[in-house]
Amino acid sequence: MNNKVILILLLLLVPSSLLQAQSVPPTPDQKEELPLKGDGGSWQKWGPTTGLNGGGFIVRAGYVIGGTTPLPLPAEVRKINEFSPRGGISLGIDAYRMFNRRWGVSLGAHFFWEGFHTSADVKNYYVWLEQEGEVTKGYFTGTNVTNTEMWGVTLPLLATFRISPRWNVSFGPYMSYYFKQTFTGEVYDNSDGIGYLREDTPVGTKILMSREKPTSYPDDFADHMLPLNAGIEVGFDWKALRHMNVFGKLDWGMTNIWSSSFEAISFKMYPIYATIGVAYRY
């Protein structure tokens, strides 16, 4: 479904401005425009080392936390019992170029390892499992545990806006490519001892589940995950030191992680991960 979106983003990600983002010495004209004292001095002090409309690189290291979730959370999910991040490392580089004192553009490549573990109580949650031509389907009530981990690279193309000498905010589309994904889980009874599948319909045969013998997701779930995801990134940079930023960003996936032919999970799921970290600014 999202092939078109992904293509458009790919095209967006090859801007000619990137090539010009290398250090370009400020022209004499620009120098004249810039007052060197008062507020203007601060803008220059914290600005790109090559001048207020220059460019450069930012190398980032961050901690990633988030989840892959249906939005909104379906009513079948009654309670989140546990949530813990898995992995949570992001290492990346951005090339940026300022067009003027306020506005600029940035293109990055952020390598990540992210994921989570969650345990949720669900009620009447429709499941449809197919294995080698055999189908088991029905409505599950009980506890559902999910673990997912993803290794990949995110390419954000962002508009950056400098709201003050030391504060930048950024916004724009991104595309992620996953080198490897895992998606595992199991179902069993909840803390009240209730765990069962109603086969086919809510009036079908009741099949009990227990935590002594949890039923695992089939091994092939991850095979149905798409290798590409596109979304919107928002972020900020705070220039803590002359060359060091503290940054935060949120990557909000807008495309379903599942292939459209995958029926085991009846709703679309989106990766939503935040990163906080420090960056070195060249």
Add this chain to the structure above:
Amino acid sequence: MNKSFIAAFAVVPFLLTSCVLDEKENTECDIEEVSLHLETPSDYFYHDYDTLKTVISTESDIIFIIRSYAEIQSVPTTLRITSGATVYAVSEDGTEKPFINGSAVDYSDEKVNKFRVVSQDKAWSRNYSITVRHDKPSEGYLFIDFESYYLDPSGKYYVWDGPDFFNDGTWKNGNPGFKICKSSALPMDYPSTPAIGAGPDGSDCVKLETCDTGPFGRMANMRLASGSMFNGIFDVSNALTNPLKATQLGSPFTHKPMQMRIWLRYERGSVFQDRNGVAMDNVLDEPDIYLVFYRNEDASGNKIVLDGSDVLTNPNIVGLGRLPHHVNPDGSDQLSNDPIHGVTDQWQEFTIPVVYTAEVDPTILENKGYSINFGSASSWQGGYFMGAVGSILYMDNIQVFCE
């Protein structure tokens, strides 16, 4: 300001996951339990516990059995149903009125009382019937030829009629469990199937075959399903969590069985596998046939029902007859490569005597205080999901002689 800004980012995913929507109304509509309230239950029922019936999820015709001479009229009845659901009493002309727990229901003349349970969300409903039937005296001789069989309501597998005293008059087997694993299986692909014209006398017989349970069986670590036939209840709800307990074995019986005669023919599957599907060298698969007679109530009047875990070992067993097998010094089954059961690929009639280890009290016997269980399997360790895929036991013309 800076810290709170960062914290705000970290909190976003938690906010997303914590927005749990309002709970939807229940969709289920089961009768889970029925109890009849009688001042003197023993005037009607053989056991006091017979006034309470737990209804399994696949059951919709609920039958109570009373003494053949008892005259029952209207009895206050309580139904335990799914939370939020509503139950209606359906009259003969089809009109419905809400049923209030504890109100009297007319069970005279084996009247079939109909009920309809509607789910809280009103989208689903189930029809039930509750009947009180008189016990039919059983004869001290049984002859079973497996000629009466038909497809179950789902059309997926066969069901066989058994003697009247069997719980609902039908034989039970693992077919309902196999259906969960192998949705693609046709009726003749199931572990328990009729074999048309294949009996020793040229009539139909039963074919029990140990079958591979496919990918879902592997996921549940239940890689094979032995063909089986037994009398009692198979509660498929427990098939995943506790398969041995899913079988509630035996039916109350008022005669003391002494001997069973049965026609058998066996084709052994080639590779015996353990529960993990690993081939076991030097082990040959064996069929099993047994007849168990046991006391069905303990000293305090509690119901005793044997299940797959103790059908041959429960201390309440008074009599047992079984095909011969090797046993370990502690009496448990011993796997071997030289079986002594004697069943071959040619039809033979076997005589299996019932050996008694305790006295049978005639008064208790008369009052249905003992239960009889007939068990059969194409793989004798099938209850533990061990055996050889492809083992086939043909079975026909069972006779049970009683004292």
